[in-house]
Amino acid sequence: MSQHTPYPTRIQNFLDALDADIDTDIGVLAQRHDIPAVEAHALAHTIRRLDAALVPIVPDEGFRARLKADLLGEPPVSGVFGRVRNLPPRLQVAAAVALFAAMTLLGRRRLMSEAGDLIDLFRDGPQEGGEVEVVTH
Numbered sequence: 001m002s003q004h005t006p007y008p009t010r011i012q013n014f015l016d017a018l019d020a021d022i023d024t025d026i027g028v029l030a031q032r033h034d035i036p037a038v039e040a041h042a043l044a045h046t047i048r049r050l051d052a053a054l055v056p057i058v059p060d061e062g063f064r065a066r067l068k069a070d071l072l073g074e075p076p077v078s079g080v081f082g083r084v085r086n087l088p089p090r091l092q093v094a095a096a097v098a099l100f101a102a103m104t105l106l107g108r109r110r111l112m113s114e115a116g117d118l119i120d121l122f123r124d125g126p127q128e129g130g131e132v133e134v135v136t137h
Contacts, residue, residue, distance in 0.1 A: 010034055011043075018044060 014033040030040035
């Protein structure tokens with residue numbers, strides 16, 4: 001490197017070379033990129049400490065979905081249908097079948113309860129006074 005290369009460019013080239021081989025000799029890189037040795041050692045020390053301290057993290061699916069919605073300006077997905085929509089197709093079908101079965105069981109239970117009340121009403125006959133009491137839910 002020559003003195004005609006701007007200093008920020010020399011620093012960037014030094015950092016790129018150090019990033020490519022973090023265990024290389026700092027003195028050799030400093031001479032090659034025309035950087036003062038004291039500054040080169042300080043930068044290398046800082047970079048090595050950052051390399052040891054910063055560990056990559058994989059964000060969870062919820063965070064990625066919220067971030068995507070935020071960046072694209074979409075409303076956040078919430079509720080049962082929003083969650084089912086983000087599932088793979090097989091799980092969407094399974095969720096739909098489970099939801100249908102649950103609604104069927106709840107409807108059947110309510111229907112049987114009302115039918116039982118109606119059967120009791122006819123079995124006991126009309127109430128005193130001849131009026132039939134109708135119960136609705």
